[in-house]
Amino acid sequence: xxxxxxxxxxxxxxxxxxxxxxxxxxxxxxxxxxxxxxxxxxxxxxxxxxxxxxxxxxxxxxxxxxxxxxxxxxxxxxxxxxxxxxxxxxxxxxxxxxxxxxxxxxxxxxxxxxxxxxxxxxxxxxxxxxxxxxxxxxxxxxxxxxxxxxxxxxxxxxxxxxxxxxxxxxxxxxxxxxxxxxxxxxxxxxxxxxxxxxxxxxxxxxxxxxxxxxxxxxxxxxxxxxxxxxxxxxxxxxxxxxxxxxxxxxxxxxxxxxxxxxxxxxxxxxxxxxxxxxxxxxxxxxxxxxxxxxxxxxxxxxxxxxxxxxxxxxxxxxxxxxxxxxxxxxxxxxxxxxxxxxxxxxxxxxxxxxxxxxxxxxxxxxxxxxxxxxxxxxxxxxxxxxx
Amino acid sequence: xxxxxxxxxxxxxxxxxxxxxxxxxxxxxxxxxxxxxxxxxxxxxxxxxxxxxxxxxxxxxxxxxxxxxxxxxxxxxxxxxxxxxxxxxxxxxxxxxxxxxxxxxxxxxxxxxxxxxxxxxxxxxxxxxxxxxxxxxxxxxxxxxxxxxxxxxxxxxxxxxxxxxxxxxxxxxxxxxxxxxxxxxxxxxxxxxxxxxxxxxxxxxxxxxxxxxxx
Numbered sequence: 001x002x003x004x005x006x007x008x009x010x011x012x013x014x015x016x017x018x019x020x021x022x023x024x025x026x027x028x029x030x031x032x033x034x035x036x037x038x039x040x041x042x043x044x045x046x047x048x049x050x051x052x053x054x055x056x057x058x059x060x061x062x063x064x065x066x067x068x069x070x071x072x073x074x075x076x077x078x079x080x081x082x083x084x085x086x087x088x089x090x091x092x093x094x095x096x097x098x099x100x101x102x103x104x105x106x107x108x109x110x111x112x113x114x115x116x117x118x119x120x121x122x123x124x125x126x127x128x129x130x131x132x133x134x135x136x137x138x139x140x141x142x143x144x145x146x147x148x149x150x151x152x153x154x155x156x157x158x159x160x161x162x163x164x165x166x167x168x169x170x171x172x173x174x175x176x177x178x179x180x181x182x183x184x185x186x187x188x189x190x191x192x193x194x195x196x197x198x199x200x201x202x203x204x205x206x207x208x209x210x211x212x213x214x215x216x217x218x219x220x221x222x223x224x225x226x227x228x229x230x231x232x233x234x235x236x237x238x239x240x241x242x243x244x245x246x247x248x249x250x251x252x253x254x255x256x257x258x259x260x261x262x263x264x265x266x267x268x269x270x271x272x273x274x275x276x277x278x279x280x281x282x283x284x285x286x287x288x289x290x291x292x293x294x295x296x297x298x299x300x301x302x303x304x305x306x307x308x309x310x311x312x313x314x315x316x317x318x319x320x321x322x323x324x325x326x327x328x329x330x331x332x333x334x335x336x337x338x339x340x341x342x343x344x345x346x347x348x349x350x351x352x353x354x355x356x357x358x359x360x361x362x363x364x365x366x367x368x369x370x371x372x373x374x375x376x377x378x379x380x381x382x383x384x385x386x387x
Numbered sequence: 388x389x390x391x392x393x394x395x396x397x398x399x400x401x402x403x404x405x406x407x408x409x410x411x412x413x414x415x416x417x418x419x420x421x422x423x424x425x426x427x428x429x430x431x432x433x434x435x436x437x438x439x440x441x442x443x444x445x446x447x448x449x450x451x452x453x454x455x456x457x458x459x460x461x462x463x464x465x466x467x468x469x470x471x472x473x474x475x476x477x478x479x480x481x482x483x484x485x486x487x488x489x490x491x492x493x494x495x496x497x498x499x500x501x502x503x504x505x506x507x508x509x510x511x512x513x514x515x516x517x518x519x520x521x522x523x524x525x526x527x528x529x530x531x532x533x534x535x536x537x538x539x540x541x542x543x544x545x546x547x548x549x550x551x552x553x554x555x556x557x558x559x560x561x562x563x564x565x566x567x568x569x570x571x572x573x574x575x576x577x578x579x580x581x582x583x584x585x586x587x588x589x590x591x592x593x594x595x596x597x598x599x600x601x602x
Contacts, residue, residue: 204592205394229503257502
């Protein structure tokens with residue numbers, strides 16, 4: 001009996017000391033699809049998050065407490081993401097969550113975090129992931145999907161002066177929703193697409209769809225998919241057909257993995273995609289803040305940047321926004337954090353300059369989006385498309 | 388119209404070859420192995436790796452893909468089928484083959500990456516050849532070859548008859564002195580080789596992609 005009592009006392013003391021140590025840190029959950037089919041962006045964003053944590057801790061942490069990052073690999077699976085989010089909130093007692101990376105996962109996680117009352121930095125682009133009434137503690141750092149689509153539509157209609165649009169989405173939740181939004185925005189501008197189709201992102205050949213788009217008289221093809229395999233097949237089919245129609249659409253059109261999949265390098269010509277002012281060369285130069293982060297982070301990446309750098313900048317900014325909000329609120333109280341973020345104007349990040357209001361939790365400005373030219377990848381950034 | 392037909396035939400041929408692989412394994416084991424698509428994936432990835440990374444000539448890489456497929460077929464039989472069939476009549480092989488398939492896929496994802504990577508041209512040919520492109524005809528050719536080869540095997544060889552005997556009544560086959568374990572192992576090895584060949588032939592259409600198996 002005495003032994004049991006002694007063991008109980010020892011365990012209680014240990015638990016108390018563990019709790020005390022836990023309170024010495026600010027615990028931030030990071031839901032990232034580091035493995036699985038959606039890992040490319042997450043791996044790059046993770047570099048930015050890790051660097052920001054290191055930088056924050058070297059500067060003394062948040063409110064005098066070190067940041068403790070609890071990274072959880074969702075593998076791109078919404079069910080896993082939701083389970084891990086609940087584990088972070090209820091078992092690990094995190095004070096913030098960043099992510100998940102993909103919109104499909106975030107659709108499951110954001111409502112759960114709202115219910116638990118945990119501030120969440122949203123880095124999925126689907127529009128419905130923020131809603132100040134339904135998810136009062138969810139603030140987005142990435143642009144919305146509508147911003148991407150509107151930027152690309154404006155370029156196709158106003159700069160390239162095209163009117164006969166073929167809208168191609170993939171059959172994923174993201175592709176379907178994006179194609180629908182793209183069509184709605186085009187119709188708002190008085191343009192009815194001459195051809196619309198949803199394609200399985202793993203379909204091995206797009207000859208049929210591209211022939212139909214050409215037969216329908218399309219003078220611009222606008223794909224909305226993040227599947228690099230499908231986008232490469234689309235460009236290969238266009239090239240093999242000898243059809244020099246411009247392709248304007250999702251940022252993944254410019255992603256480096258596409259390069260190796262193209263039958264000929266010239267198949268990347270006449271391709272334009274929504275990109276960012278922060279990672280676009282103007283007169284051969286990138287913005288100062290981007291260059292500074294690149295220089296600082298490059299050694300961690302083996303001295304070269306061989307993936308899209310805005311992912312890194314987004315991860316970096318998302319963590320810095322957490323530190324900014326907590327420091328300015330001088331508290332980790334969710335309501336005070338919310339109040340600070342809702343009254344933030346022009347917070348200068350690397351990826352963008354953010355403004356959140358009580359009625360708009362999408363912080364990324366329209367002015368941060370530009371159009372880039374496909375095939376101009378250099379150190380994670382791109383050339384601006386001609387205006 | 389013609390491009391759509393040829394493209395459809397090529398995609399159909401990949402599925403048809405997968406069905407033959409299923410059948411070859413099922414005939415001797417009564418197991419619907421979930422690893423079938425993964426053998427094809429391994430064939431494509433191994434071929435691309437040997438040509439692009441190791442710089443091996445195409446014929447050597449083809450043999451390499453066949454070897455990788457064969458090894459994985461044998462591994463499936465040894466790890467996920469034989470031990471399960473020896474212990475239970477229930478459909479536990481569904482779990483064991485799924486587990487092996489998942490391990491194979493995730494291992495390839497970690498090693499090879501999660502983005503699709505290119506597969507080389509097998510023969511020199513211009514990309515603008517349309518329906519004559521090798522990417523369509525290679526999988527169709529392999530499918531025809533597999534159908535004819537298996538038909539010959541089943542009808543004209545002793546091994547084919549052993550497959551039939553094991554398939555129709557394994558107990559009776561054993562009673563007649565047939566080593567059904569060995570027959571099953573050979574059928575899994577052959578399935579693996581066919582999967583490796585199919586993945587290699589279809590690589591230009593599918594790319595070398597870790598998630599190919601679940602298409």
